[in-house]
Amino acid sequence: MAVVLGANQYGKAEVRLVHVDRSTPRHALTDLTVTTQLRGEFSGTHLRGDNAAVLPTDTQKNTVYAFARRFGVGHVEDFAMRLARHFVDAQEAVTGARVEVEQHAWERIRVDGTDHDHAFRRPGGEVRTSVVTVDGDDAWVVSGLRDLVVLKSTGSEFHGFPRDGYTTLAETTDRVLATAVTARWRYSSPVLAAADDFGAAHAAIRTTLLEAFASLHSLALQQTLYAMGEAVLEQHPDVAEVRLSMPNKHHFVVDLSPFGLDNPNEVFVAADRPYGLIEGSVLRDDAPPAGRAWDSVPGFV
Numbered sequence: 001m002a003v004v005l006g007a008n009q010y011g012k013a014e015v016r017l018v019h020v021d022r023s024t025p026r027h028a029l030t031d032l033t034v035t036t037q038l039r040g041e042f043s044g045t046h047l048r049g050d051n052a053a054v055l056p057t058d059t060q061k062n063t064v065y066a067f068a069r070r071f072g073v074g075h076v077e078d079f080a081m082r083l084a085r086h087f088v089d090a091q092e093a094v095t096g097a098r099v100e101v102e103q104h105a106w107e108r109i110r111v112d113g114t115d116h117d118h119a120f121r122r123p124g125g126e127v128r129t130s131v132v133t134v135d136g137d138d139a140w141v142v143s144g145l146r147d148l149v150v151l152k153s154t155g156s157e158f159h160g161f162p163r164d165g166y167t168t169l170a171e172t173t174d175r176v177l178a179t180a181v182t183a184r185w186r187y188s189s190p191v192l193a194a195a196d197d198f199g200a201a202h203a204a205i206r207t208t209l210l211e212a213f214a215s216l217h218s219l220a221l222q223q224t225l226y227a228m229g230e231a232v233l234e235q236h237p238d239v240a241e242v243r244l245s246m247p248n249k250h251h252f253v254v255d256l257s258p259f260g261l262d263n264p265n266e267v268f269v270a271a272d273r274p275y276g277l278i279e280g281s282v283l284r285d286d287a288p289p290a291g292r293a294w295d296s297v298p299g300f301v
């Protein structure tokens, strides 16, 4: 019996690329997941561990980021074709390539009825939540939402933090700020005074959260969290307390200098973990007691 190598391919899977076109103050955002797979004559590495024909998957990843800076992204089909052609043309052993590009949608956040220049929201996936607790004659209503994914491509800084022997984080005056908002708010009373109904109240509070996120020039996600909670309390008299849980969905500037390219905050790797997790409660100082409102509400909020 002879054993032979059958069909094979290899590459880098799920390269998370966020490209910000900042050529005008009205930023354009392209958010991609790219998977490269090379096909060709790779028997050497499989049979003998001879890597002479193996363009590293790490190189393939770098090429994705470098191409985004050199050529821009454009349509996903064009970006994929440019990459696939490059690998096939540039490497002797590579006779074919499969490049899969998925694009994640973003919409502009509307503030006072106008599309914002650099604040975005991911459509879909958001969940409206509610927990009602009744105890005898008492009742409490906690409403909320989760997975409201938002991003600002500028208008966010983070500096002035303490440094110790383990600190490597660079201070920044311009970074991408992104989070998936989980918010729960407790109404002062189970019967709304100011709003007609819970649906209208939910929609209005959601708008307030989005507008506050978009409008604040942020010096920390903690500051953004507080501003969002504060805006809800200021604009919605029915609400006694807001609890927020906001992961800091880090976007790191890719170092393209090894390829002779600068990167003026244009090409980012969107990391999925680990992430900062910023949580807090914002409430009126004269809020009625929470009673059993938060009983059995999972997690921080």
Ligand SMILES: O=c1[nH]c(=O)c2[nH]c(=O)[nH]c2[nH]1
Pocket (backbone or CB within 6 Å): 158, 169, 219, 220, 221, 222, 248, 276
């Ligand atoms: O807004 C931020 N808050 C933090 O506490 C923090 N920590 C960190 O590393 N980056 C950030 N960003």
